[in-house]
Amino acid sequence: MADTVPSVYVQLDYQALKHNARRLRQQAPDAKLLAVVKADAYGHGMTESAKALADEVDAFAVARVEEGVALRETGCRRRIVVLAGFANAEQLRECQSFKLEAVLHCPEQVHWLAAHGGEQPLPVWIKLDTGMNRLGFRPEQLSEVYAQLRTLSRIARPIHLMTHLACADDPTDAMTQRQLACFARARAQVAGECCIANSAAVLTWPDAYSDWLRPGLMLYGISPFPGQTGLELGLKPVMRLLARIIAIKPVYPGETVGYGGIWRCQKATRMAVVGIGYGDGYPREIAAHTPVWVAGRQVPIIGRVSMDMLTVDVSDCADARVGSEVVLWGGELPVERIAEAAGTIPYTLVCGLTRRVKRRG
Numbered sequence: 001m002a003d004t005v006p007s008v009y010v011q012l013d014y015q016a017l018k019h020n021a022r023r024l025r026q027q028a029p030d031a032k033l034l035a036v037v038k039a040d041a042y043g044h045g046m047t048e049s050a051k052a053l054a055d056e057v058d059a060f061a062v063a064r065v066e067e068g069v070a071l072r073e074t075g076c077r078r079r080i081v082v083l084a085g086f087a088n089a090e091q092l093r094e095c096q097s098f099k100l101e102a103v104l105h106c107p108e109q110v111h112w113l114a115a116h117g118g119e120q121p122l123p124v125w126i127k128l129d130t131g132m133n134r135l136g137f138r139p140e141q142l143s144e145v146y147a148q149l150r151t152l153s154r155i156a157r158p159i160h161l162m163t164h165l166a167c168a169d170d171p172t173d174a175m176t177q178r179q180l181a182c183f184a185r186a187r188a189q190v191a192g193e194c195c196i197a198n199s200a201a202v203l204t205w206p207d208a209y210s211d212w213l214r215p216g217l218m219l220y221g222i223s224p225f226p227g228q229t230g231l232e233l234g235l236k237p238v239m240r241l242l243a244r245i246i247a248i249k250p251v252y253p254g255e256t257v258g259y260g261g262i263w264r265c266q267k268a269t270r271m272a273v274v275g276i277g278y279g280d281g282y283p284r285e286i287a288a289h290t291p292v293w294v295a296g297r298q299v300p301i302i303g304r305v306s307m308d309m310l311t312v313d314v315s316d317c318a319d320a321r322v323g324s325e326v327v328l329w330g331g332e333l334p335v336e337r338i339a340e341a342a343g344t345i346p347y348t349l350v351c352g353l354t355r356r357v358k359r360r361g
């Protein structure tokens, strides 16, 4: 069987995904869950993740119409919200035929609705820009847009309202307070349901709970806060990234390892070459001596990460052999810690795995 095991792969623990959804429910028992599964469920597999979550959440959110269509085509029957809405009249028709809910954030979308809306009344969410200055109508535009939408028979009633927080990971942030106050003034004008909180807000801003929570990262067991892991928040990591040792050899004092010769050997070292690199999505920017997990212990990366491999010091790991499994991140080694060592956030690591990384349930 060994020859059918891929060289580099992710293991995905869909029981952990369910656990994390329940953990979210505990946090805000009165709110409904809009599970964000965009970008292939943050690299965890949209189809499988949505199947695992089907009985745990109330609806799914994707970024783009294509993602919503793909999710519907796998048999998902839940409500599906497209966070960026439709980008032209054809996508509007796709929203209608695949029963996707559209977020409306710009006047062009209202125009397409008025000009091309089909028979099916489309459920919509108005996106209010409360200060992030990315997508959304400005607060002073809301009453006009809302009045305009209410004249359109192709829009389902009631019309819902959402916003997005820019700095929710800081529990004392004044901007978040201003955004929440702005939203509170607006929601009195709109009849439908409200949705504000991403993962960071779920954990720090109870005032942002409203009718729906809109978490992504937390579902995958990952913490949105620097310096804190999902495990510490009662979450379970869903993804484990694995590769294998493909060579072991000695390196002697004065020699260097890898491109640029940035690591120089001080004392005789037993080195292992691991068959994973930036061509798989492991970050090339990783700090020197960041650990990987081999044979029950952590060993440090030495030298530069290359496209297909990286090198580690296994002098203290007698059990390491050619063929030994190596964990790059997962339960043993939190992805939050690897992200910090790479000067990035865990979102980019889990989303950044390339197509040659196989997935196993």
Ligand SMILES: *Cc1c(COP(=O)(O)O)cnc(C)c1O
Residues within 6 Å of the ligand: 036, 038, 083, 164, 197, 198, 199, 200, 214, 215, 216, 217, 218, 224
């Ligand atoms: C991606 C996204 C989310 C989910 O954010 P997390 O930080 O992963 O919880 C919520 N809302 C919007 C608008 C998004 O684009």
